[in-house]
Amino acid sequence: KNQVEQSPQSLIILEGKNCTLQCNYTVSPFSNLRWYKQDTGRGPVSLTIMTFSENTKSNGRYTATLDADTKQSSLHITASQLSDSASYICVVSLDSNYQLIWGAGTKLIIKP
Amino acid sequence: DAGITQSPRYKITETGRQVTLMCHQTWSHSYMFWYRQDLGHGLRLIYYSAAADITDKGEVSDGYVVSRSKTENFPLTLESATRSQTSVYFCASSEWGHGYTFGSGTRLTVV
Numbered sequence: 001k002n003q004v005e006q007s008p009q010s011l012i013i014l015e016g017k018n019c020t021l022q023c024n025y026t027v028s029p030f031s032n033l034r035w036y037k038q039d040t041g042r043g044p045v046s047l048t049i050m051t052f053s054e055n056t057k058s059n060g061r062y063t064a065t066l067d068a069d070t071k072q073s074s075l076h077i078t079a080s081q082l083s084d085s086a087s088y089i090c091v092v093s094l095d096s097n098y099q100l101i102w103g104a105g106t107k108l109i110i111k112p
Numbered sequence: 113d114a115g116i117t118q119s120p121r122y123k124i125t126e127t128g129r130q131v132t133l134m135c136h137q138t139w140s141h142s143y144m145f146w147y148r149q150d151l152g153h154g155l156r157l158i159y160y161s162a163a164a165d166i167t168d169k170g171e172v173s174d175g176y177v178v179s180r181s182k183t184e185n186f187p188l189t190l191e192s193a194t195r196s197q198t199s200v201y202f203c204a205s206s207e208w209g210h211g212y213t214f215g216s217g218t219r220l221t222v223v
Contacts, residue, residue: 004154034211043202043214044155089154098145098162098170102154 002027004103006090012109017080021106023073023090031093035064035075038087038105047075047088077108085110118203118215125193125222133188133218135203141213143206144186146170146178148199149217155202161186193222 004025013019025033032051036044048057048064050073056065061078077084087105094101116137125131137144142163147155147170157170159178167178175197177189190197200219204212 032209041217043204043217044212045214046211049211098143098157098160098168100155100157102156104152104154 002092002094002101004090004092004101006088006103006106008106009104010107010109012111013080015080015082015110015112019077019080019108021075021077021088021090021108023075023103025071025073025090025092025101027071027092027094027101029095030068031095033064033066033073034091034093034100035062035073036089036091038089040086044089080110082110082112084108116203116205116213116215118201118218120218121216123218123220125220127194127222128192131190131193131220133190133201133203133220135186135188135215137184137186137203137205137213139205139213140183141205141207142183143208144180145204145206145212146176146186146188147202147204148172148197149202150199158188158201190220193220195222198222 007022034049035047038044050066063076066073087107089105090103092101119134145160146158156172161167161180164183200217202217203215206212
């Protein structure tokens with residue numbers, strides 16, 4: 001069964017600290033892996049998209065990694081800010097544009 | 113303004129009523145999607161469209177109908193609303209292989 005599992009379910013860290021969110025997937029065939037940020041009450045916003053051949057991609061303070069062999073991805077946030085408080089969702093795309101398998105997300109809370 | 117807009121932002125309706133959620137995009141993206149998001153679940157695809165007049169079912173399409181007569185509009189209709197359809201509905205658009213751009217969502221409550 002195609003599945004995307006994220007951990008932890010929720011995380012609280014202090015402003016300025018770094019954190020890493022995990023994503024494990026059992027999806028085949030694999031096209032790409034995406035990370036989205038979803039603020040409360042808003043739609044998800046794309047952070048990164050990585051294909052099979054890419055093992056790292058950055059977007060400002062966000063760095064995503066992909067290990068296609070172990071089917072794991074991580075999202076590292078550097079020097080967290082209060083505005084980073086959101087849910088972060090890992091999404092794996094099958095070999096099409098519409099067959100996306102969505103994780104349930106990690107809820108990140110940044111405390112001052 | 114360029115973007116993807118959903119309306120209404122909030123809607124309360126009664127069981128058995130028909131309700132339509134609107135979605136409009138200004139980029140002329142080929143693909144449009146409707147998702148629902150429920151607490152504790154990942155987004156679930158209701159319907160998608162690859163172009164005007166081309167639509168197809170997602171994993172949770174029962175009880176929903178869509179149309180796409182124009183590229184920029186993709187309305188979602190609940191034919192006879194049920195309490196289980198209480199959810200937050202997101203519309204999205206994209207071009208092939210690119211990330212999705214989501215609207216701000218419609219929070220629907222069926223009482």
